Amino acid sequence: MSRTRIHNFSISLDGFATGEGQALETPFGHAGHRLHEWMFATSFAAEMFGRTGGTCGVDDAFARRFDPGIGAEIMGANKFGPPGWQDDADWKGWWGPDPPFHTPTFVLTHHPRASIEMEGGTTFHFLEAMPAEALEVAREAAGGQDVRIGGGPTVVRDFLAAGLVDHMHVVQVPIVLGRGVRLWDGLEGLDADYEIEAVSSPSGVTHLTFTRKSA
Numbered sequence: 001m002s003r004t005r006i007h008n009f010s011i012s013l014d015g016f017a018t019g020e021g022q023a024l025e026t027p028f029g030h031a032g033h034r035l036h037e038w039m040f041a042t043s044f045a046a047e048m049f050g051r052t053g054g055t056c057g058v059d060d061a062f063a064r065r066f067d068p069g070i071g072a073e074i075m076g077a078n079k080f081g082p083p084g085w086q087d088d089a090d091w092k093g094w095w096g097p098d099p100p101f102h103t104p105t106f107v108l109t110h111h112p113r114a115s116i117e118m119e120g121g122t123t124f125h126f127l128e129a130m131p132a133e134a135l136e137v138a139r140e141a142a143g144g145q146d147v148r149i150g151g152g153p154t155v156v157r158d159f160l161a162a163g164l165v166d167h168m169h170v171v172q173v174p175i176v177l178g179r180g181v182r183l184w185d186g187l188e189g190l191d192a193d194y195e196i197e198a199v200s201s202p203s204g205v206t207h208l209t210f211t212r213k214s215a
């Protein structure tokens, strides 16, 4: 059974998954890279960015769950590019010629364009569809494997609100951002639908896993 999963989704103590003022030079707005420092320190990230070294502890173990069993990703337009990318015919995402997805990757946008084939197995497809419809398309492309919802917070929130997420890994980072885009707004009572576990890491972050309760 193909599941819908979220991994390494990092939020501040006050629930923001990105800061205010996203731009080409600041993909996470005023948050800078503070939401993902825990991940950049891991050997998983080192391998991803062609470096050596990195930690091999709790954070690394969680970070590595990003890839296995995933056959497609769905992401939002604001994860794919800064405001206005839709006007740039050459924009191919932040990640260079070989993005870290390595699967069909569906970008939800009200400004669809032709698909872009990248190196390493990532093909970006642009889709204007409701979450359930988008999931159906991504599932088909995933060939029986799981579908990852990659963010940002608006898209994650929409999939959670629609009851479409089977497993979610949220990383609570001990910073207070104060402004940006929040994950939890409008999701009152969401916890009732999930088995929730928490693991504290020596790095200071808390890994929270939400696994949908079986019916």
Ligand SMILES: NC(=O)c1ccc[n+]([C@@H]2O[C@H](COP(=O)([O-])OP(=O)(O)OC[C@H]3O[C@@H](n4cnc5c(N)ncnc54)[C@H](OP(=O)(O)O)[C@@H]3O)[C@@H](O)[C@H]2O)c1
Residues within 6 Å of the ligand: 008, 009, 010, 011, 017, 018, 019, 022, 027, 028, 029, 035, 075, 076, 077, 078, 079, 080, 108, 109, 110, 111, 127, 128, 129, 130, 131, 150, 151, 152, 153, 154, 155, 156, 158, 181
């Ligand atoms: N903390 C983390 O772990 C994490 C992970 C991923 C991303 N991020 C960050 O999150 C930020 C982006 O998040 P966000 O909440 O601003 O935006 P987002 O979720 O990436 O994208 C929202 C946008 O996607 C399009 N969209 C969403 N649903 C759609 C649908 N059903 N049909 C068609 N288009 C649809 C709309 O854009 P249009 O109307 O313009 O097409 C909408 O404004 C970035 O700063 C990114 O770096 C953080």
